[in-house]
Amino acid sequence: MAAVLAAFVMVLAGQSGAGAAAPAPDSPSKQYLVTGATTAQQRSRLARTGAAIDTVRADGSVEVSAIPSEVAAIKRLGLRVRALPAPPAAPAPAPSIAATSYHTYAETLAELDQVVANYPQIARKFVAGKSYQGRDIVGVKISDNVASDENEPEVLYIANIHARERLTNEQALYLIGILTKEYNATSRITNLVNSREIWIIPISNPDGQVYDMTSDTSAGRMWRKNRRGSGTDLNRNFAYNWGCCGGSSGNTASETYRGPSAESEPETKVLSNFVRSRVVGGRQQLKIFLDIHSYAALVLWPFGYTYSNTVPGAMSADEESTHRTIGRQLAASNGYTPEQSSDLYITDGTTDDWTFGNQRIFSFTFELGGSSFYPSPSQIETLTTRNRDSLLTLTEYADCPYRAIGKQQQYCGTP
Numbered sequence: 001m002a003a004v005l006a007a008f009v010m011v012l013a014g015q016s017g018a019g020a021a022a023p024a025p026d027s028p029s030k031q032y033l034v035t036g037a038t039t040a041q042q043r044s045r046l047a048r049t050g051a052a053i054d055t056v057r058a059d060g061s062v063e064v065s066a067i068p069s070e071v072a073a074i075k076r077l078g079l080r081v082r083a084l085p086a087p088p089a090a091p092a093p094a095p096s097i098a099a100t101s102y103h104t105y106a107e108t109l110a111e112l113d114q115v116v117a118n119y120p121q122i123a124r125k126f127v128a129g130k131s132y133q134g135r136d137i138v139g140v141k142i143s144d145n146v147a148s149d150e151n152e153p154e155v156l157y158i159a160n161i162h163a164r165e166r167l168t169n170e171q172a173l174y175l176i177g178i179l180t181k182e183y184n185a186t187s188r189i190t191n192l193v194n195s196r197e198i199w200i201i202p203i204s205n206p207d208g209q210v211y212d213m214t215s216d217t218s219a220g221r222m223w224r225k226n227r228r229g230s231g232t233d234l235n236r237n238f239a240y241n242w243g244c245c246g247g248s249s250g251n252t253a254s255e256t257y258r259g260p261s262a263e264s265e266p267e268t269k270v271l272s273n274f275v276r277s278r279v280v281g282g283r284q285q286l287k288i289f290l291d292i293h294s295y296a297a298l299v300l301w302p303f304g305y306t307y308s309n310t311v312p313g314a315m316s317a318d319e320e321s322t323h324r325t326i327g328r329q330l331a332a333s334n335g336y337t338p339e340q341s342s343d344l345y346i347t348d349g350t351t352d353d354w355t356f357g358n359q360r361i362f363s364f365t366f367e368l369g370g371s372s373f374y375p376s377p378s379q380i381e382t383l384t385t386r387n388r389d390s391l392l393t394l395t396e397y398a399d400c401p402y403r404a405i406g407k408q409q410q411y412c413g414t415p
């Protein structure tokens, strides 16, 4: 009953932005710069309109993707809003620099096939399931004796759940690249591949990614969601406190539309089922989860649905300090800002709230750096190489994340 009432109130709130003169509810979103929202509470109020917060600038102003009814709601909050220019079209890549341009979905699949062909002992392709439009959601498992399910700590990295966050696929491919090419060459990497099972899904939202990259110009379409109906924000569709807290929208046109129910979207189901499939003998094998986004240069950890650092029965003091300690260490390496997700703004139904809250996997979200969703291809190498050490460090923590706070003896029985 409470949930029904809450949903009803949300619907009313969502509709209050649509006055007589309001534009059609399904007008596409555009990017705006919002000034006047500089605290987490103010950004949460902004996010509660349904606008997607794309990045927080150094001066505290916020870039958002918003539909007209949301722009009206932002103005009613007393915040200043001005339209941002559409991202510049990237120049068509010359053949000589084609190797450094963004991978399409097809090129990504070809690259993964090449990796498993080159490194069959340590790299194996897997298909987690299919998207709404029937595309394979593909990943690579990297480990020694890759064909067997060994008793080794497992980690899961996913990227490109938001279609336009194109650099995130490149970051995943970069990680696959160093783990394979440097095996038996760099001892830190050899040790990791020998002692972990590393699952990497570079394009979690293939329908959205293909749609975003398929346009008449070389600029992207600025598409974020999946492609069922007018699209659902997959990072608001996960089944932990779904739609609880004003951190997503009930308006189908919104960039943060949470979907009709938790796990309503095929892609969410595929990713969630994959995570559940790693419970072997009653134990979740995944010890670390990372969801890679862009472009606010952040290291985030749960929870996003509440400002509370700890939650009885859901986030103990030791779990919180383990997340925070690892998160700060990663940020010290890649130069991003470390914070609890809700310090950015309240979100609900995100990947990491579910992987930790429901599956007890220590979970992080990276927002990669960059000046837009489409940094110049010439920046790919610099922007991804920046995470070399942080990604290796995170993978190392899979043995016992509590090692970060010196409690590996207590929680993992290891010295």
Ligand code: 0X9
Pocket (backbone or CB within 6 Å): 052, 053, 054, 055, 162, 165, 235, 293, 294, 295, 300, 302, 303, 304, 305, 341, 342, 344, 347, 350, 352, 353, 365, 367
């Ligand atoms: O709003 C989002 O989904 C993420 N930002 S983005 O610009 N990539 O869309 C941030 C999510 C932060 N919250 C959690 N990870 N819980």
Ligand code: CA
Pocket (backbone or CB within 6 Å): 143, 144, 145, 146, 150, 152, 193, 194, 195, 196, 197
């Ligand atoms: Ca192995």
Ligand code: CA
Pocket (backbone or CB within 6 Å): 149, 150, 151, 152, 154, 197, 285
């Ligand atoms: Ca295993």
Ligand code: ZN
Pocket (backbone or CB within 6 Å): 162, 165, 293, 294
């Ligand atoms: Zn994102």
Ligand code: CA
Pocket (backbone or CB within 6 Å): 307, 308, 309, 340, 342, 343
């Ligand atoms: Ca907090």
